[in-house]
Amino acid sequence: MTKVRRSLSERMLWGLAGGIVVGVFLGERAAVLQVGADAYIKLLQMTVLPYVTVSIVAGLGSLSAAQARALGWRVGAVLALLWGVALGAVFLFPLMFPSGENTGMRPLEDRGRARVFKRGEDVPPLAAVTTSVLDRVRQRGALRVGYLDDSLPYVFFNARGELTGLDVEMAMQLARDLGVTAEFVPVDRTIFTTGLDPASCDLVMSGVVITTERSLHVQFSSPYLDETVAFIVPDHLASAFSDWSTVKATGRLRLGVPEGAYFLRKIREELGNVEEIVPIARMEDMFVPHTPPIDAFVATAERGSAYTLLHPAYSVAVPKPRPFKLPLAYVIAGRDAGLTTTVNAWIDQKHDDDTIDELFAHWIMGQDSAPRSPRWSVVHDVLHWL
Numbered sequence: 001m002t003k004v005r006r007s008l009s010e011r012m013l014w015g016l017a018g019g020i021v022v023g024v025f026l027g028e029r030a031a032v033l034q035v036g037a038d039a040y041i042k043l044l045q046m047t048v049l050p051y052v053t054v055s056i057v058a059g060l061g062s063l064s065a066a067q068a069r070a071l072g073w074r075v076g077a078v079l080a081l082l083w084g085v086a087l088g089a090v091f092l093f094p095l096m097f098p099s100g101e102n103t104g105m106r107p108l109e110d111r112g113r114a115r116v117f118k119r120g121e122d123v124p125p126l127a128a129v130t131t132s133v134l135d136r137v138r139q140r141g142a143l144r145v146g147y148l149d150d151s152l153p154y155v156f157f158n159a160r161g162e163l164t165g166l167d168v169e170m171a172m173q174l175a176r177d178l179g180v181t182a183e184f185v186p187v188d189r190t191i192f193t194t195g196l197d198p199a200s201c202d203l204v205m206s207g208v209v210i211t212t213e214r215s216l217h218v219q220f221s222s223p224y225l226d227e228t229v230a231f232i233v234p235d236h237l238a239s240a241f242s243d244w245s246t247v248k249a250t251g252r253l254r255l256g257v258p259e260g261a262y263f264l265r266k267i268r269e270e271l272g273n274v275e276e277i278v279p280i281a282r283m284e285d286m287f288v289p290h291t292p293p294i295d296a297f298v299a300t301a302e303r304g305s306a307y308t309l310l311h312p313a314y315s316v317a318v319p320k321p322r323p324f325k326l327p328l329a330y331v332i333a334g335r336d337a338g339l340t341t342t343v344n345a346w347i348d349q350k351h352d353d354d355t356i357d358e359l360f361a362h363w364i365m366g367q368d369s370a371p372r373s374p375r376w377s378v379v380h381d382v383l384h385w386l
Contacts, residue, residue, distance in 0.1 A: 133334055146200060
C-alpha cells in the first residue's frame with residue numbers, strides 16, 4: 001500500500017484543525033498541553049528566526065542597485081502605512097474604550113439612583129431634628145450623605161463626572177436597606193473640629209480615619225475597614241522604604257504627612273530621624289514639585305495604590321515588619337444615638353454578607369468579584385462528563 005505523502009501546507013491545516021477540535025472538545029482542560037505547545041513554539045523560534053535572518057541578508061546582498069531602490073520605495077510605503085495604522089489606533093482607542101468605563105471606575109452593581117450636589121451648588125438645609133436624625137430620614141424618605149473632596153478611592157468623580165467609589169456604593173446600599181433614596185452633598189474637613197451639623201447632612205461616608213482628636217468633636221460609627229500606613233515614593237526608592245529599620249537608618253528625612261496632630265505625632269514617634277515634617281492638605285499635593293524636595297510622603301496603601309495608578313512614576317512601600325493600621329468609620333450627624341446604633345448594626349451585617357469584602361476587592365484591589373465562567377466545551381456542556 002502506497003503511503004500518501006501530504007504537503008507541508010496540508011499538514012499545517014490538519015494540525016490547525018486538530019487544535020481547534022481539541023480546544024472545543026476539552027475546553028480549559030486542554031491547558032495541560034500548554035507546556036508542550038510552549039516548548040514547540042520556542043524551538044520553532046530558535047530554528048526559523050536565524051534562517052529567516054540569513055535569507056534576508058543573502059537576498060539583499062544579491063540585489064542590483066535598481067532592485068535595491070525599488071525595494072526601498074516599497075518598504076518605505078509599507079512603513080508609512082503601518083505608521084498611519086498605528087496613529088489611527090492611538091486616536092480611535094479612546095472612542096472604543098471611553099474614559100471611566102473600565103472595571104475599576106464603575107460601580108460593582110446598580111444600587112439605584114441618587115441626587116448629587118457638587119461643591120459650589122446651593123444645597124437646601126435640612127429641617128431641624130425634632131426627635132432623631134433617623135426619624136427625620138424616614139420622614140423625608142431620603143438619606144443625605146456628606147462626602148469629602150480628595151477621597152479616592154472611597155468617593156470621587158470619575159472622568160464622566162459621576163460620583164462613585166467604595167463609600168458611594170455603601171451609601172447607596174444603606175439607603176436602599178433603609179427603604180429611602182440617597183442624596184450626596186459636599187462637606188468641609190472643618191467638621192472634625194467643629195462637629196457635624198445635622199442641618200447639613202445625616203452622616204458622612206467618605207473614608208474617614210478615626211482619631212482620638214476627631215472623636216472629641218464627632219460621633220463615629222463602628223469601623224468598617226482598616227487602612228495600612230505606607231510611604232509613597234518614586235519607583236527607585238521603594239525598596240529603601242520597605243522596612244522600618246531601613247527607613248530609620250536612612251538619615252535625616254523630610255517627609256510629607258497628612259494634616260492632623262495624630263499623624264504628625266505618630267510619625268515622629270516611629271521615626272526619630274525626621275528632619276522636617278511638611279503637612280500635606282490634599283493627596284494630589286504629593287505629586288507636585290516641592291522646594292526643598294520631600295524624600296517620601298506618608299499615606300495609606302489603599303489610597304496610595306489608587307493615586308499611583310494616576311502617577312505611575314511613584315510606588316507604594318509598606319514598611320515591615322509591623323503594619324501600622326488606621327480604622328475607617330462613618331461620621332454621624334448630631335451624635336444621634338438612633339442612627340449610630342442602626343449604622344453599627346448595618347455595618348456588622350455588611351461584614352457578614354461579604355458586601356464590604358466584595359467592595360474592597362473591587363475598589364481597592366481592582367478585582368471583579370463576579371467569578372469567571374469556564375469556557376464552553378463539549379466535555380462539560382454537552383456530554384456533562386466533568
